[in-house]
Amino acid sequence: MTVPQILYVSAFLLILIGLYSLLTQRNMIRMIIGLNIADLGVNLFLVTIGFVDKGSAPIFRAQAAAGPMVDPVPQALVLTSIVIGFGVTALALTLVMRLFVSHGSIDTARIRGLKW
Amino acid sequence: MVSPILFIVVPLAAAFLTVLVNRNAGARILALLTALTLSALAWFWFRADLSTPVSVVIAGIAPPMGIQLSMDRLSAALALLISVSGLLVILYSQSYLKSEEAQSKHYAVLLLLMAASFGILLTRDLFNLFVFYEILCISSYILVASEETKASFEASLKYLLLGSVGSLFMLVAIGLAYRVSGSLAMSDIARALGKADSSYAMLTAALFVLGMGIEAAIFPVNTWLPDAHSSAPSSISAVLSGFVIELALVVLLRISMTVFSSVNLMLPLRYMALAGILIGELAAFGQTELKRTLAYSSMGQVGLMLFALTLGTEAGRQAGMAHLVMHTGAKSVLFLIAGYFIVRTGKREIKSYSGLGRRMPLTGVLFVIAALSLVGVPPLFGFFTKFKILSAAAASGATGAWLGIAVILLGTVLEASYLFRVARTLYSDPEGENVKAVKGRMEMDVPALVAVFGFTLLVIFGSFLLPLIPSGLAL
Numbered sequence: 154m155t156v157p158q159i160l161y162v163s164a165f166l167l168i169l170i171g172l173y174s175l176l177t178q179r180n181m182i183r184m185i186i187g188l189n190i191a192d193l194g195v196n197l198f199l200v201t202i203g204f205v206d207k208g209s210a211p212i213f214r215a216q217a218a219a220g221p222m223v224d225p226v227p228q229a230l231v232l233t234s235i236v237i238g239f240g241v242t243a244l245a246l247t248l249v250m251r252l253f254v255s256h257g258s259i260d261t262a263r264i265r266g267l268k269w
Numbered sequence: 270m271v272s273p274i275l276f277i278v279v280p281l282a283a284a285f286l287t288v289l290v291n292r293n294a295g296a297r298i299l300a301l302l303t304a305l306t307l308s309a310l311a312w313f314w315f316r317a318d319l320s321t322p323v324s325v326v327i328a329g330i331a332p333p334m335g336i337q338l339s340m341d342r343l344s345a346a347l348a349l350l351i352s353v354s355g356l357l358v359i360l361y362s363q364s365y366l367k368s369e370e371a372q373s374k375h376y377a378v379l380l381l382l383m384a385a386s387f388g389i390l391l392t393r394d395l396f397n398l399f400v401f402y403e404i405l406c407i408s409s410y411i412l413v414a415s416e417e418t419k420a421s422f423e424a425s426l427k428y429l430l431l432g433s434v435g436s437l438f439m440l441v442a443i444g445l446a447y448r449v450s451g452s453l454a455m456s457d458i459a460r461a462l463g464k465a466d467s468s469y470a471m472l473t474a475a476l477f478v479l480g481m482g483i484e485a486a487i488f489p490v491n492t493w494l495p496d497a498h499s500s501a502p503s504s505i506s507a508v509l510s511g512f513v514i515e516l517a518l519v520v521l522l523r524i525s526m527t528v529f530s531s532v533n534l535m536l537p538l539r540y541m542a543l544a545g546i547l548i549g550e551l552a553a554f555g556q557t558e559l560k561r562t563l564a565y566s567s568m569g570q571v572g573l574m575l576f577a578l579t580l581g582t583e584a585g586r587q588a589g590m591a592h593l594v595m596h597t598g599a600k601s602v603l604f605l606i607a608g609y610f611i612v613r614t615g616k617r618e619i620k621s622y623s624g625l626g627r628r629m630p631l632t633g634v635l636f637v638i639a640a641l642s643l644v645g646v647p648p649l650f651g652f653f654t655k656f657k658i659l660s661a662a663a664a665s666g667a668t669g670a671w672l673g674i675a676v677i678l679l680g681t682v683l684e685a686s687y688l689f690r691v692a693r694t695l696y697s698d699p700e701g702e703n704v705k706a707v708k709g710r711m712e713m714d715v716p717a718l719v720a721v722f723g724f725t726l727l728v729i730f731g732s733f734l735l736p737l738i739p740s741g742l743a744l
Contacts, residue, residue: 202448248426255419
């Protein structure tokens with residue numbers, strides 16, 4: 154397999170692992186970790202899109218690099234996506250903390266105030 | 270000419286200024302002034318000649334490298350709807366929010382939500398859309414939790430987890446689109462996807478619709494809606510049900526008809542809409558709490574709009590947009606009044622409101638008018654929009670159109686029965702503990718009454734706006 158193929162497969166696996174744990178875990182902290190793993194998979198996928206074999210970092214210098222450069226746009230997207238992921242995780246953990254204070258548990262089975 | 274970018278800059282600046290002011294009175298006035306400014310701006314753009322969309326290039330970098338904002342007739346109309354309902358909701362919050370709470374944060378996040386809404390409408394860059402969409406989502410999570418009760422934290426976390434999964438799917442779709450087009454501008458992506466392999470385009474479109482459909486509350490991914498909309502403070506429920514889901518819906522459709530025009534999304538979306546109508550109205554029928562009933566009803570109403578917008582005819586799109594405007598008015602009235610019912614009685618169940626219509630005569634009448642319009646009773650706006658949807662469906666000859674008409678009529682019957690049940694409770698004799706709990710007149714406070722009255726005007730006289738409602742969903 155080529156390098157991008159390996160990266161695509163691992164990105165896909167990371168997303169699957171993340172979503173699986175989000176669906177099966179009852180511990181809310183673990184659910185958020187699952188979300189973060191899936192986030193990582195998406196970020197890896199985005200970086201891989203811009204991957205160029207033997208490409209150099211996309212920085213312009215006085216003596217321009219001879220070889221090809223990787224695409225900088227997906228990297229900029231990933232930077233934004235990481236920041237958004239950080240914000241969402243912080244908010245989610247705050248909510249879990251407040252739920253723990255009021256219910257004394259972080260198990261979703263014990264926090265069932267709202268139902269269908 | 271005023272630049273459309275002011276729609277994003279003004280509320281964003283005001284939001285951070287509000288946090289700096291950090292005094293209740295100051296925050297209230299600042300929020301009101303901002304919403305007034307935005308309404309004036311939106312009115313200016315609504316009256317302007319937009320037969321060719323006005324574009325702005327950010328930071329002097331031409332697209333596809335730079336980000337393009339574009340104001341067309343549809344954006345101008347929705348911007349007017351958003352800014353006016355924002356203004357009325359802020360007016361309502363003046364008396365609804367408890368004065369001992371720190372209100373500046375509440376107004377700041379609300380303004381942030383408005384800035385993101387305008388951003389979603391105006392942007393023509395797919396990644397920029399994602400960023401504004403995230404701001405919209407995160408500010409809604411915060412606003413849902415802002416009452417700081419057990420139920421609101423739980424609803425907010427549920428909403429956050431589902432919403433984040435949606436944004437993940439959306440980001441993958443954006444990545445796939447970038448991979449084939451090498452650009453993030455919507456027009457470039459549309460061109461590249463048209464030439465790409467059809468299964469590739471299908472995958473991209475499906476991931477995008479699934480991701481953004483979560484905020485638009487499209488049927489299989491709308492389970493967060495009843496919890497979030499009923500646990501939020503009522504002013505926020507009115508915002509979320511009134512324009513946030515509708516906005517996501519319109520933008521989603523605009524993107525599926527332009528960027529993903531090579532993929533036929535309309536048929537599956539139409540069936541998802543019908544399932545949404547059935548599930549929403551049936552679930553609303555079985556609820557005992559007023560706000561949950563209204564939240565489920567929003568689920569059904571979104572299905573109705575989606576059905577009309579996906580019929581594929583000009584008449585269908587026009588009818589869907591008209592119904593959207595009607596729903597914003599009617600659902601805002603119902604949620605805002607439900608908020609005062611909860612403030613006055615301290616209870617959420619419909620049965621505790623018996624006899625309340627006599628204690629709050631004006632409020633009761635406004636509630637009944639909005640409920641009648643939502644059901645579609647003749648002289649009101651809701652009748653015209655529902656009638657237009659049905660006739661557009663009959664004339665379109667689209668697959669599933671007649672099934673859709675049957676489902677809509679069934680939904681209307683269910684809707685009428687649960688809304689009339691609420692109205693009957695309001696005017697029945699007070700029972701049990703309500704007899705002594707309810708003493709004297711307890712009308713809503715003046716700012717809230719004025720705000721609700723504003724929305725009611727839209728519900729009653731909205732039919733005169735019909736010729737002004739634009740239908741184009743072009744890029």
